[in-house]
Amino acid sequence: MSEPKTLKEQFWDPVAGFGVTFRTMFKKVVTEQYPFEKLPTAPRFHGRHQLNRWPDGLEKCIGCELCAWACPADAIYVEGASNTEEERFSPGERYGRVYQINYLRCILCGLCIEACPTRALTMTNEYELADDNRADLIYEKSDLLAPLLPGMEQPPHPMRAGATERDYYRGAVGTGEGSAS
Template identity: 80%
Template sequence: MTDTTPARRSGGEVARPGRDAKPPRRSVLPAPGQGFGLTFAQMFKKVTTEEYPFEPKVTKPRYHGRHVLNRHPDGLEKCVGCELCAWACPADAIYVEGGDNTEDERYSPGERYGRVYQINYLRCIFCGLCIEACPTRSLTMSNDFELADDNRRDLIYTKEQLMAPLLPGMEAPPHPMRLGDDEKDYYVRTPNPANPAEPVVGEKV
């Protein structure tokens, strides 16, 4: 068993490591010489120069930049106006007003859609809690970081500014729901034939 008793001096005084430690070695050069020596050493190190804004800065793939409201393959909006992103935002930067879909005027596959959607980038701290709270994977964050402006009103982004652009094959809503084959399993899940006991999404277990 190792002895953890602190060492004692000849007079019975307990030796203190902090007081008995040797003082650090001091440089023989005066303070100005030490400072210039540090500067001189930096002259031989590789210099990292970014040519921004002439060359765009490459961000990491999971960089938290400007938000994007995504669409389904047929062009309908993924946002269902549930307001969970607004509730999850710690900076109170998101404002959402939901609206009801009808068969004649449908903007999303659900019963509701985001009629009004605003993000105040004067408050947003880019924490990503809003995208984690989104149940339909509608809200994501892009790599766009150029959000500076000289007008406070222009930093409140509206739904039209946040919506993802229409890709080839997409139709601007409102229109009837025409989901592609790659999106059907997202809403309706049939039982697995290999494992019939596996519960179906939405089924109480």
């Protein structure tokens, strides 16, 4: 048989529990009004990915597939291809012909960013990635490429006159500092 409840257990404990409820009922609401008021994100927020370009418009991605290997969710698919003198998409020997990120699988961890040797892949502050169609959440290369800024030319096009691969990777393209080697 169980012992009868004490007066404290019968009356005071429920009242104390409701006290917490009553104290919070009259406090100011701090709910964010998300769709109507969009607050800025933190500076190092991990949002949607972006494939970057060199100052002349060539792509930074060299199709090495290191980002795909580093992805723990297997959300990235890359197919590399060789550049030719007639069709050059990046300064090196290769470029990413096919580049896809499946945001149904991506956990936005940033390991792909750390693996990229050319800093071609970065993350933006864009966080609205929801959609009502699963196929639209697989971003293709055209969805991920950074927009062309003034002075950039749409690839394929040759490297800047006098510039070498080494100049691109040292960041000397667009600054007028070419290297002699």
